[in-house]
Amino acid sequence: MVVAIRVALLGDTATQWMVQAIRDAGGSRRLDLRLWEADFSQIEQQVYDPGSALYGFNPQVVVVYQSAQKLLGAYNRMEPGARRGLAEERMAQIGSLRAAIRARSAASVIYYNYPEIDDGVFGNYSNKTDYSFLFQLRKLNYELMRYAMQEDGFHICDLAVLQLQMGRAMFFRPSVFVVTDMEISIEALPAVAEATVSLIGALYGRVRKCLVLDLDNTLWGGVIGDDGLEKIEIGMLGIGRAFTDLQYWVLKLRQRGVLLAVCSKNTESVARQPFDSHPDMVLSLEDIAVFKANWDNKADNIRQIGAALNISLDSMVFLDDNPVERNMVREILPEVLVPELPDDPAEFLEYLYPLHLFETVSLTAEDGERTKMYRTDLERSAERLSYADEAAYLVSLNMSSRVEPFNGFNGPRVAQLSQRSNQFNLRTVRYTDAEVLVMAGSPDVFTFSFTLEDRFGDNGLVCAVILRKMPEEGLFIDSWFMSCRVLRRGMENFTLNIIAGFAREKGYRYLRGEYLPTARNGMVSDHYFSMGFQSQGGGWVLDVQTYNDRPTAVRRIDQ
Amino acid sequence: MSRDEILLAVTKVFREVLDNDNLVIGETTTAGDIEEWDSLTHIQLVVAVEKRFRIRFGSRDIQGWATIGEMLDSIVAKIK
Numbered sequence: 001m002v003v004a005i006r007v008a009l010l011g012d013t014a015t016q017w018m019v020q021a022i023r024d025a026g027g028s029r030r031l032d033l034r035l036w037e038a039d040f041s042q043i044e045q046q047v048y049d050p051g052s053a054l055y056g057f058n059p060q061v062v063v064v065y066q067s068a069q070k071l072l073g074a075y076n077r078m079e080p081g082a083r084r085g086l087a088e089e090r091m092a093q094i095g096s097l098r099a100a101i102r103a104r105s106a107a108s109v110i111y112y113n114y115p116e117i118d119d120g121v122f123g124n125y126s127n128k129t130d131y132s133f134l135f136q137l138r139k140l141n142y143e144l145m146r147y148a149m150q151e152d153g154f155h156i157c158d159l160a161v162l163q164l165q166m167g168r169a170m171f172f173r174p175s176v177f178v179v180t181d182m183e184i185s186i187e188a189l190p191a192v193a194e195a196t197v198s199l200i201g202a203l204y205g206r207v208r209k210c211l212v213l214d215l216d217n218t219l220w221g222g223v224i225g226d227d228g229l230e231k232i233e234i235g236m237l238g239i240g241r242a243f244t245d246l247q248y249w250v251l252k253l254r255q256r257g258v259l260l261a262v263c264s265k266n267t268e269s270v271a272r273q274p275f276d277s278h279p280d281m282v283l284s285l286e287d288i289a290v291f292k293a294n295w296d297n298k299a300d301n302i303r304q305i306g307a308a309l310n311i312s313l314d315s316m317v318f319l320d321d322n323p324v325e326r327n328m329v330r331e332i333l334p335e336v337l338v339p340e341l342p343d344d345p346a347e348f349l350e351y352l353y354p355l356h357l358f359e360t361v362s363l364t365a366e367d368g369e370r371t372k373m374y375r376t377d378l379e380r381s382a383e384r385l386s387y388a389d390e391a392a393y394l395v396s397l398n399m400s401s402r403v404e405p406f407n408g409f410n411g412p413r414v415a416q417l418s419q420r421s422n423q424f425n426l427r428t429v430r431y432t433d434a435e436v437l438v439m440a441g442s443p444d445v446f447t448f449s450f451t452l453e454d455r456f457g458d459n460g461l462v463c464a465v466i467l468r469k470m471p472e473e474g475l476f477i478d479s480w481f482m483s484c485r486v487l488r489r490g491m492e493n494f495t496l497n498i499i500a501g502f503a504r505e506k507g508y509r510y511l512r513g514e515y516l517p518t519a520r521n522g523m524v525s526d527h528y529f530s531m532g533f534q535s536q537g538g539g540w541v542l543d544v545q546t547y548n549d550r551p552t553a554v555r556r557i558d559q
Numbered sequence: 560m561s562r563d564e565i566l567l568a569v570t571k572v573f574r575e576v577l578d579n580d581n582l583v584i585g586e587t588t589t590a591g592d593i594e595e596w597d598s599l600t601h602i603q604l605v606v607a608v609e610k611r612f613r614i615r616f617g618s619r620d621i622q623g624w625a626t627i628g629e630m631l632d633s634i635v636a637k638i639k
Contacts, residue, residue, distance in 0.1 A: 016599050175618035176602060186606045 005031060005204055008059035010038040010046055013067045014182040021193035031201055047100050059107045061200055067183040068114040075133050084131035087140040098154055106435045108153045108203050113141045115163035115171060153434030155361055157196050165354045166191060198356040204430045205419035207360055209311050211253060212302055214320035215264040215271055219243060225270050235280025242345040247282035249349055254287045257367025258358055259374060261290040261305045268293040289374045298325050299332035309374060310484040312422055312520060317357050364413045376456045377485055394490055394553040397454040402557045403498055406440040406447040413461045414449055418481060422520040425481040444469045450495060452486050462486045465499050473509040493550035496531055503544040513540040565634055572607045586628035612638055
């Protein structure tokens with residue numbers, strides 16, 4: 001499914017090539033970016049004029065690019081005594097730009113931070129001199145991070161890191177800058193565009209959720225089946241340090257909320273040995289949501305991992321040292337991202353760092369717990385089998401749900417769920433943090449978020465519904481999306497009971513639903529039919545006045 | 560590499576970058592003679608020619624060529 005996203009780019013240097021590069025990068029990620037470019041150096045004019053072409057374009061993402069070269073130019077022209085205020089002054093400008101955009105548009109803002117330039121005036125002493133350019137530039141980058149932390153819908157695209165990774169000589173071409181006012185070299189633009197588009201993609205739900213790992217010569221050196229527990233390289237043995245460092249990186253991803261799975265050609269009991277008993281292993285079995293060690297082909301295993309975790313193939317990344325396996329998975333499952341790995345394991349990490357594998361625009365407190373949640377899911381499924389009667393099983397779960405309108409606390413998770421739910425999602429409209437908050441304050445919209453807790457644990461916020469007022473006493477179900485982890489738990493019935501009851505209480509006569517098919521939401525194609533809606537004019541209608549609550553074992557928790 | 564060979568190689572680069580297989584350029588050709596050659600594609604041409612001859616132009620080169628002939632002069636001076 002190609003998504004069209006309106007992106008505006010405003011810069012204080014020549015940006016024509018950048019627009020082109022961003023468009024190309026979008027195409028290769030199957031994002032249909034509708035780009036609008038401001039005239040040269042028109043940032044303020046466009047942002048502060050409510051009637052400007054920028055707002056006429058109605059952007060969903062505004063990319064603001066203020067270059068480090070121009071910042072240096074501004075610094076050069078300042079009185080020496082004023083220079084220690086450069087970062088502060090620029091932060092005030094950025095805050096004011098952001099506020100102006102927020103007042104006129106729900107668009108997310110992407111702001112490039114500043115690649116480092118040392119003008120050499122103070123030498124190393126610039127680190128002890130608060131009015132040196134380097135001091136001010138680094139302060140500015142730090143203040144930008146602090147600002148982004150507390151400002152919803154404001155995201156930094158890290159040019160400083162890109163320049164670090166590719167080197168200044170590659171990033172910046174002085175001769176071209178002098179002639180054309182273009183700061184980023186033609187050679188560097190693809191990487192800058194790629195980073196920008198990863199971020200835009202993440203804003204619209206293109207995030208990867210799961211890292212699938214090979215074991216032998218990927219997570220440790222050597223072959224566990226041949227070399228045995230004592231001989232595999234990890235920790236101090238051989239080049240074990242390379243694998244230890246990789247495992248720490250993987251562990252940090254898990255702690256951040258990325259699901260881990262193992263996919264290895266091995267006998268399962270042998271493959272588990274290092275996790276159980278090698279003292280230098282960093283990862284433990286608790287970190288792995290799904291463990292597949294067998295002699296079947298890896299593409300099948302990866303498909304099964306996706307099914308077990310209820311995630312789609314394009315949200316998976318596969319790491320394997322063996323080029324044959326990599327190519328086979330690429331061939332059979334082109335949706336799975338399979339990074340080429342260098343031959344030397346010592347090079348793995350530096351190769352992986354810049355790939356933007358797990359770009360995201362939000363983290364919630366729940367993310368770190370995700371592996372645990374999936375593991376409890378597997379426990380639940382195991383227990384479900386022992387109950388003859390599904391209804392009795394559901395009652396035994398002792399489920400309860402907190403129902404709340406969207407607000408500043410649940411907003412980020414609602415946005416994240418809207419971006420990540422692909423299967424149980426009736427209309428697949430993606431919302432950003434900023435848009436969720438706008439809806440929370442709108443008198444024409446009613447919003448509902450649902451948590452789900454049971455005796456195995458807290459699933460967190462799992463479902464959201466957005467109702468919009470329609471003319472003539474009806475409410476339109478703008479969005480209804482739910483985490484697939486809570487399918488077949490009676491949550492759908494509970495949700496409908498809540499929103500139908502709400503509509504009735506408020507004096508509305510009907511709910512109107514619509515199903516917009518995508519490549520992935522086939523599971524809800526009959527949703528409204530099976531929930532008792534009547535087909536009408538290409539949509540689905542439910543008379544709330546005569547609606548009887550549907551059976552559910554979920555209880556509502558009062559606030 | 561003779562001047563004619565250089566012109567031939569530059570022609571090839573121009574055809575590729577400007578996506579026009581019938582493009583003909585000579586010593587006296589200017590940017591004004593070629594529709595697709597604007598300030599934007601200019602930079603692309605510069606980088607592509609640099610790559611082809613493994614040279615790097617300076618800012619005066621990039622800014623200054625009035626004709627293809629002058630570009631050839633720069634290339635000749637650099638590959639010596």
